[in-house]
Amino acid sequence: MSSPEGGPLLEGALLEARGVQVEFVTRSGHAARALDGVDVSVRRGEVLAIVGESGSGKTTLARTLIGLQRPTTGEVLLEGRPLTYSTRGLRNLRSRVQMVLQDASASLNPRQTVYESVAEGIRLHKTVASDEQARNEAELVSAAMAEAGLRPPERLFLRYPHELSGGQKQRVLIAGALALRPELLLADEPVSSLDASIRGEILALLLKLRQELGMGVVVVTHDLGLAWNIADRIAVMYLGRVVECGTTEEVLTAPKHPYTRALLSVVPEIEELEPVVLTGEVPDPSRIPTGCRFHPRCPALADGSAERAGIADACRTAPLEILPATGLHRVACHLDRVLSAQPG
Amino acid sequence: MSGATELLAMRDVHVAYRTTEGTLPAVRGVDLVVREGEVVGVAGESGCGKSTLVSTVLRLQPKDAVVSGDVEVLGQDVQTISWGDLRVLRWASASIVFQGALHSLNPVQRVGRQIAEPILVHEPALPADQVQRRVVELLDQVGLSAARGRAYPHQLSGGQKQRVMIAMALACRPRLIVADEPTTALDVMVQAQILDLLRDLVRDLGVGLLLISHDLSVLADVCDRVLVMYAGRVVEAGTADQVFTDPLHPYSQALSGAFPRIGDPAARYAPAGLAGDPPDPRALPSGCSFSPRCPRAVDRCSEAEPPLVEVAPGRPVACIRVGEP
Numbered sequence: 001m002s003s004p005e006g007g008p009l010l011e012g013a014l015l016e017a018r019g020v021q022v023e024f025v026t027r028s029g030h031a032a033r034a035l036d037g038v039d040v041s042v043r044r045g046e047v048l049a050i051v052g053e054s055g056s057g058k059t060t061l062a063r064t065l066i067g068l069q070r071p072t073t074g075e076v077l078l079e080g081r082p083l084t085y086s087t088r089g090l091r092n093l094r095s096r097v098q099m100v101l102q103d104a105s106a107s108l109n110p111r112q113t114v115y116e117s118v119a120e121g122i123r124l125h126k127t128v129a130s131d132e133q134a135r136n137e138a139e140l141v142s143a144a145m146a147e148a149g150l151r152p153p154e155r156l157f158l159r160y161p162h163e164l165s166g167g168q169k170q171r172v173l174i175a176g177a178l179a180l181r182p183e184l185l186l187a188d189e190p191v192s193s194l195d196a197s198i199r200g201e202i203l204a205l206l207l208k209l210r211q212e213l214g215m216g217v218v219v220v221t222h223d224l225g226l227a228w229n230i231a232d233r234i235a236v237m238y239l240g241r242v243v244e245c246g247t248t249e250e251v252l253t254a255p256k257h258p259y260t261r262a263l264l265s266v267v268p269e270i271e272e273l274e275p276v277v278l279t280g281e282v283p284d285p286s287r288i289p290t291g292c293r294f295h296p297r298c299p300a301l302a303d304g305s306a307e308r309a310g311i312a313d314a315c316r317t318a319p320l321e322i323l324p325a326t327g328l329h330r331v332a333c334h335l336d337r338v339l340s341a342q343p344g
Numbered sequence: 345m346s347g348a349t350e351l352l353a354m355r356d357v358h359v360a361y362r363t364t365e366g367t368l369p370a371v372r373g374v375d376l377v378v379r380e381g382e383v384v385g386v387a388g389e390s391g392c393g394k395s396t397l398v399s400t401v402l403r404l405q406p407k408d409a410v411v412s413g414d415v416e417v418l419g420q421d422v423q424t425i426s427w428g429d430l431r432v433l434r435w436a437s438a439s440i441v442f443q444g445a446l447h448s449l450n451p452v453q454r455v456g457r458q459i460a461e462p463i464l465v466h467e468p469a470l471p472a473d474q475v476q477r478r479v480v481e482l483l484d485q486v487g488l489s490a491a492r493g494r495a496y497p498h499q500l501s502g503g504q505k506q507r508v509m510i511a512m513a514l515a516c517r518p519r520l521i522v523a524d525e526p527t528t529a530l531d532v533m534v535q536a537q538i539l540d541l542l543r544d545l546v547r548d549l550g551v552g553l554l555l556i557s558h559d560l561s562v563l564a565d566v567c568d569r570v571l572v573m574y575a576g577r578v579v580e581a582g583t584a585d586q587v588f589t590d591p592l593h594p595y596s597q598a599l600s601g602a603f604p605r606i607g608d609p610a611a612r613y614a615p616a617g618l619a620g621d622p623p624d625p626r627a628l629p630s631g632c633s634f635s636p637r638c639p640r641a642v643d644r645c646s647e648a649e650p651p652l653v654e655v656a657p658g659r660p661v662a663c664i665r666v667g668e669p
Contacts, residue, residue: 001585054502123404140651161599165621166390194391195558196602200617221546222531228606253607264535267606268561281501 012080014042014216015065015097015184019322022060032286034060036280036293037241039076039325044183045210047246049231051224051263056237059102062186062220096125098177099186103193104169107298108161114150115141115157118176125180139184144179147213148172149187149205153216167198174205184216185209191226193200203230224267233327236260239293241284241322246329256331256340258300292334300335309338348379351552352438354402359396359405367525368409368625371609374413374653378552383543385555385563385584387599388573391622394556395443397573398524401554402434411486417520435462438520439513441506443528443556445469447620448509449497455508459483462515472507482511486541495579501535501562510516510541514549521545522554527562560596561603564588569658575623575633578652579662592661594638608621 022035035057042048052058063069066075068092069082076083078093098121101107105283108117118141122128128137135143148171161169165225170190177185187206191199207230209215221227227234227248235245236257244257265273278297283289288298295315298306306312311334320332359371370394388394400415403422413615415422417438420429439462442448450458454522459479463470470478480490485506497505506526513521523542525636527535543566546553557563563570567584572593582594591597597616605609620637623629631646638645644664652662 053533102667168622196560197389197618198621200602200615201619202617203615204617207615224532224606225604226603226615228608229611230613248612263532264606265474266532268565268603275536277540278533279537281503 014044016041016077018062018070019069020068021073022064023072025275026286030240034285038242039322040235041325042216042218044216045214047210047231049227050220051227052237053222053282057098057240058220058237059188062188064187065073066097067093068096093155095180096182097184098180098182099314100173100177102188104173107173108169110161114159114172117172118144121176122179127180140179144175147178148175166194170202186218188220206230240285244331245323250329256336257296257333291318292320306335309335311338348381350379352378353416355414360410362408370576374578378554381550383553383567385570386573387560387563387570389558389622392573393576394573395524396522398522401522402438403430412439414531435465435516437518439518441509441513441523441526443525451497452494454494459511459515466516469536482514486511504550506538520552525558541606560588560599582659592666593663594640595634
């Protein structure tokens with residue numbers, strides 16, 4: 001197997017979620033299932049995009065992958081070993097997997113200099129003691145900042161967040177994560193609050209880090225263009241489940257799930273597709289629809305194509321299985337199953 | 345289209361902020377017209393002056409801003425009319441849907457009541473049942489059920505709150521609506537819903553819409569004409585399609601390229617970006633203010649600020665290298 005760039009895809013997942021459910025109890029006492037059985041895996045040096053709207057569970061999944069959220073059932077595995085949620089277990093996880101949160105401006109301490117922000121992780125994880133090149137703290141901070149494209153780093157050491165541009169703040173966060181030499185970086189909407197011209201630079205940086213450091217990247221986003229720009233594989237989420245997954249080419253150029261198709265059709269740059277604007281919003285996770293969870297909004301059910309295929313009842317009542325994280329193009333859709341079973 | 349009434353006419357508008365470190369030019373000579381039934385977009389990044397420009401439309405600019413040039417709404421000079429006339433003009437002639445609208449609703453008041461507020465202010469004699477009827481009508485216009493009017497903002501999703509903001513803007517039946525980043529922070533599907541709604545309103549009510557966004561692809565989708573701003577100036581204008589698919593200014597080209605065409609093999613593993621940050625308005629580069637970041641810049645570019653010249657009818661571009669190989 002080889003990646004679209006030509007390099008080999010390494011076997012074996014670095015970080016994996018298996019059958020993960022995350023349940024919250026709402027104030028009214030209802031159980032809201034933010035994640036309702038999710039399998040995803042990411043390998044070393046791979047860029048995986050988790051795509052979905054607000055309420056799809058994509059951020060909960062990212063938080064679960066980094067141990068900020070414990071699954072109600074199912075498990076998260078690091079190199080095949082289940083995570084332990086002890087201080088030591090989490091420390092080990094976070095020295096290898098780092099997360100960059102959504103809003104760069106809100107994630108930096110306004111009273112901390114750039115140097116202090118980047119050095120914080122190095123101190124917590126005692127990276128200086130384990131550095132193979134015996135570099136001191138300032139050298140590590142400097143190197144991480146240079147890698148994140150903050151050059152020359154020394155000139156920015158004593159700056160405060162309010163003195164930085166949006167792109168620079170995002171780079172400071174990435175530098176803080178890189179300083180720990182993670183094998184995997186989780187980035188939640190890394191460019192959604194940035195200007196268009198800066199966006200390309202940050203995405204190019206993520207690709208460069210994968211290339212040069214062999215770092216894996218999980219990027220959580222609602223931006224399909226971003227996924228087309230940098231991701232090897234995509235998992236599309238809807239209401240706590242992965243509804244379609246596969247390589248970026250498969251999912252974005254030959255989407256099979258009606259939800260993925262609808263998402264793609266409303267990307268302003270795509271003119272070939274007739275826009276399918278779904279009505280309503282992702283439902284409340286305390287009231288997951290029966291059968292296929294997408295059926296109340298599904299255009300294939302609304303336009304009668306599910307009826308003609310004789311599966312409209314199944315769409316409304318028969319639950320779909322959890323898609324396994326095999327790396328193959330898979331779709332959780334009754335209609336697709338019927339259509340793909342027909343020859344030709 | 346050119347025969348339709350000019351709802352908004354801005355001519356050579358300059359806005360500078362007085363600061364302790366001297367004046368800071370935010371908008372430097374912008375011309376812009378919005379006609380009835382027309383959607384005009386202004387694209388640009390943070391700090392390009394687009395929000396400052398918008399604030400002058402209803403004289404909402406901060407006290408320390410100095411405005412020169414003409415800003416006319418329905419023929420009235422907004423910057424000089426009396427306070428009383430301005431009050432009538434706001435909401436009733438033109439209204440604004442602000443950026444960050446999701447946080448500008450009053451959290452402890454039902455949204456129906458908030459939609460009614462501008463009506464109560466402008467038509468105090470209107471009986472309560474008629475106000476209520478108008479609110480229901482407005483909710484319907486923006487695709488919300490009458491029952492939603494009884495909700496508090498926290499009970500609504502982002503898209504629903506944005507719909508409430510649009511209903512408020514429509515409350516006094518204005519002829520011009522200005523929307524500053526109306527879909528930022530919304531999901532793609534909700535964004536598509538809101539853009540559809542705005543399009544329908546323009547078609548059904550014949551209002552003029554001025555749409556501000558950093559996302560050129562959003563503007564390309566909805567607007568008739570688009571202006572691209574950089575460092576306080578318009579650097580290119582044209583039909584939405586021209587500016588998005590055939591941009592002539594190197595900055596517009598970078599903005600347009602920042603949103604890849606999904607399925608385009610050239611964009612795979614090749615995110616397009618632009619090095620550097622927009623210039624500090626206190627220390628604008630000499631000559632063309634885009635030249636330090638411009639991939640096509642030559643020595644001549646730093647000599648003088650390039651004028652906005654029509655390279656084709658309705659196609660002004662401020663770049664001396666347009667048409668050069």
